[in-house]
Amino acid sequence: MAALPDIRTLSLADLQKSFVEIGQPAYRAQQVYDWMWKLGAKKFDDMSNVPAALRKSLHEHYTFHSIETDVRQSSADGTIKTRYTLHDGKKIETVMIPVERDKRYTACVSSQVGCSLTCSFCATGQMGRIRNLTGAEIYDQAFDTNKLCEETLGSPLTNIVYMGMGEPLLNYGPVMESIAKITGSDGMSWSPRRITVSTAGIAKMITRLADEQVKFNLALSLHAADDQKRSRIMPINETNHLSALMEALDYFYKKTHGRISFEYIALKGFNDGLDDADKLIKLCRGQFPVKVNVIEYNPVPGVAFEKADESQIDKFAKKVRDKGVMITVRRSRGKDIDAACGQLANQT
């Protein structure tokens, strides 16, 4: 017997057509569709006002793939990390990061199970790439975390960042589908300006985003401002040199006027020197406006890198700031839980 189709891969028009084929009224498709995307149903039986006969028919003709909470860890600083189980048993993680002072509530979502890019400081990279997530699996992380935020803090999320497990631009279609649903009136109706996609740096995909004139923001995981150093920690840099990335980002800015940021994990004795700051300043003085976020490193077991000293990070940031570059330092969050990206999901 052929496997049943996952109902969540169907557009509304496809669902209406499919309902006619299975002898159900087409107008019911809208109700089921709303349950799947706006009302947070995880299974057909959650659709409480859908007639029982239709629910039975749904069970007979489709599957419903959703993500299920497996483990949840709460940090004293308010960060909550959730490990989800996917329909095939694979694990991913999503983090909710509240900054009460700024009333900023961010969800960090994953786009792949594992990652193929093997950055040497990263727990997810140690897993290798296992599979891409579907658009629904990415969307559900945002939807669930928004609900979690409302339940625990009494406020919806303010931001969504694609900075969890995986390289979003290597799972392009589903990432774009998930953003379309987060921003669409058939989903969460968000402004795309509150979404940031973070990439390790694939020049041709950044150019594609520019050509498609996307409305969300882009972050480059920079972590080193010269090719030699960057290639040592990020193998993707060997085929996507900084000059190509800067050119692609400039094109992105000209086409979209989206905000661009550089993420910079401070690694002790590796990229936190004042000479590194000089290189970073030079890079930031290109054509497009950019903001740098220096991030404290969450050490990963078995990885030789250590987090840079706070005093060194402050000196580094001051030097960059004094040259007129916008820079903020983000202290590590969730230090008392499995904070490094991929660390919780990798424990299976």
Ligand code: SF4
């Ligand atoms: S840092 Fe990002 S791109 Fe690099 S291995 Fe980890 S998840 Fe992949």
